Amino acid sequence: MGCAVIAEKSMIPAIKSVSNFKLIAVASRSNEKADRFAEQFDCEAIVGYENLLSRSDIDAIYIPLPTGLHDEWINKSLRAGKHVLAEKSIAYDYHSALKMVNNAKSNGLLLMENFMFQYHSQHQFVADLLLKGDIGEIRVFRANFGFPPMPKTNFRYNEIVGGGALLDAAGYTVRAIHFMLGNDLVVKAANLYFDPETGTNIYGGAFLDNSKGVSAQIAFGMDHYYQCNYEIWGSEGKIIADRAFTAKPDYSPLIIVEKQDQRAAYQMPPDNHFVGSIKEFQRAILTKDFDKHFDQVLLQSKTLDEIRRLSK
DSSP states (O other), X not given: OOOOHHIIIIIHHHHHHSTTOOOOEEEXXXXXXXXXXXXXXXXXXXXXXXXXXXXXXXXXXXXXXXXXXXXXXXXHHHXXXXXXXXXXXXXXXXXXXXXXXXXXXXXXXXEEEOOGGGGSHHHHHHHHHHHTTTTOSEEEEEEEEEOOOOOTTSGGGOGGGTOSSTTTHHHHHHHHHHHHHOSOOEEEEEEEEEOTTTOOEEEXXXXXXXXXXXXXXXXXXXXXXXXXXXXXXESSOEEEEXXXXXXXXXXXXXXXXXXXXXXXXXXXXXXXXXXXXXXXXXXXXXXXXXXXXXXXXXXXXXXXXXXXXXXX
């Protein structure tokens, strides 16, 4: 549903590569985009999102629309009986996310937020190091995701459609915290800076704590030197994931482990986390493992809400 760049470059090829999924159609609001995608990906062109939902031969829908359009189209998709995989951020706020999850539950459907970086094998390598106690007890988690400014015509600078760094770059860092450390960290302090020209938040940061001696620090933005990493600092060492969120399928990420007078660098094999995400979507549908993803959607939205609230 929608002809976004991420759909064309990454997600539709991933969908077509996974067995048991068949790409039936791509819907757009314009004939031109729908026809171009249909020809490129050997599927049917549909003009108008409603016309996609009325199809009885479609079981699931991938939605790469801007966040501001999600409340309408995710809920319409769920009410039409379709499983939904939607790009991040899945909801503008917790209230909207809760409505989506309740809608999915009442219809017996999967709702999944597409933080595909979680399905890259480099993070399992890090998780294994932590499980072995390679850096001792975890003390601090730091995550950074920021990129240089884009043209002000980009939808990310438009609050009406859900733009802003909080619902974009910050989402990755928040998801990384809960992905690596669990669900019990809460926001204690936060800040957001708003661009005076567009009125949109373009960078910020937050501090989270689990009241058991583990803290997390995140920094994010759309007015930065490019950064895309996380660091886990322990009692006996430190782990750095150098390209944590945006490793391309042919890229070999670097994991660095530092201890007293030691430094080891591990070159990870290339991995396609877009395919990994589609496989997880398929697995969750076939096994009806929905609650895990419902919990992730709600926790993510609640945490972003808290950052917004504490920034005022």
